Amino acid sequence: MSRAGALLAREVALAWGKGGGPLVTLGFYVGTATLLPLATGPEPARLAAIATGMAWVALALAALLSLERLFERDFEDGALDLMVLSPVPLELVCALKCLGQWIATGAPLALAAPLAAIGLGAKPELVPLILACALVGGLAFAFTGGIGAALSLGARRGGLLTAVIVLPLFVPPVIFGGAALDAFASGLPWQAGLALLGAYTAAAVALGPLAMAAACRNALS
């Protein structure tokens, strides 16, 4: 198995974790999605109007929550130092970490998102689009989130700091995905939102690792 492949397998295995895999993140996601009708009242009409938006935001927050393990553990136990020395470029290492995160937690969340949305009152016709947005958006959340996680290495209150850094970066994908879902639900053209989401994700995947690697090198220096 190539070095990159081995690294990816390691990242997926770590992200999957021993304690039930993606269940923790899924549990958080379902919990958040449950809080919403409790806060706004169970009126179906009102809930249905915001169902897809809420499912989308909860997805972003769940992605935020799993960022802490992305770099912090390896930084603390010295594995990150070794990764810097490996022949695999650090940028690629960071990209593989984010990819592993997406495979292990982002993809399961993407499967849960349509269920949550329908549970909140969205129409079943929305399912394919919700799935598509959640998969693509989840990748964007993982890679932009990785930037925040890498920058907070060694900082006090890293988890909160990561969230503060990453939330402004989440704004475009949340807008694009939300707009696509909203447009589809209203019968308007939805392709633009999905295309823009894809474009943002592509940019995050291509450029994010550069910032992450620079941040890791800075933290280790």
Next chain:
Amino acid sequence: MLDLDPGPYGAFIWPAYGLTALVFAGMIAASLSHARRWRRKAQAHQPDLAA
């Protein structure tokens, strides 16, 4: 010459300008005290040759 009677809008115009003045006063005070404080500490440790 100067139209200083804004009528009913005064309740919005004067607070806007008041807020501006307040923010500027705050920025000026904070920046000057920040510079003064650290200058004093730096000079306490060693007499300064070039300010």
Next chain:
Amino acid sequence: MAFSRWAAPMFGIVAVLLALVGLWLGFAAPEDYQQGDTVRIMFVHVPAAWLSMFVYACLGGASFLSLVFRHALADAAAKAAAPLGAAFTVLALATGSLWGRPMWGAWWVWDARLTSVLVLLLFYLAYMALRASLDDEAKAARAGAILALVGVVNLPIVHWSVNWWNTLHQGASVFRKGGPTMTVDYLYPLLLMSLAFMAAFGALWLVRIRGEVWRRRAEAAALRAARR
């Protein structure tokens, strides 16, 4: 350092003079036939908004120089600019709110401009939080510089995406193809106030950079004293 000793007060005096002339012209101008006297808020709101973005550009520029040349002065300049930029952003949001209430009947609306500026405030706060949370000065400066550049790339995307999402705010009436559409009665005071705000920023930025340089010297001296 010597430059800022005379440059900062000079910028300050220029700022005050420009502001006095700008305000005089601003209040001597006739009422807007649609907005009445509330148009006068524009003379502080628009300069504050322009400055909030200009300061972020300065922050990005200083961060770029910091990463490329690793010059401590660039680090200090970036750190010094951030709180000023955040203050201008808050001022833009607050004065905009005071202008919006009589105009649109609402203290806040989620339209393109307001939302973009709010996200800009989040960018500033994230930068300041990051720099404050890392104990190692050099690491904090470098991490901040990376974040600032990520922000500079992301800010136009955020701005464009929010614009694409919704717009209710008045369209650009100064920076347009074909030149400004605003009447000179308003344009001149607006430009003067903008220059006044910029000069004020220049003065305050220099003062804060001086403060940062003093801080580094003080901390370095304290470190040396502790080691003896």
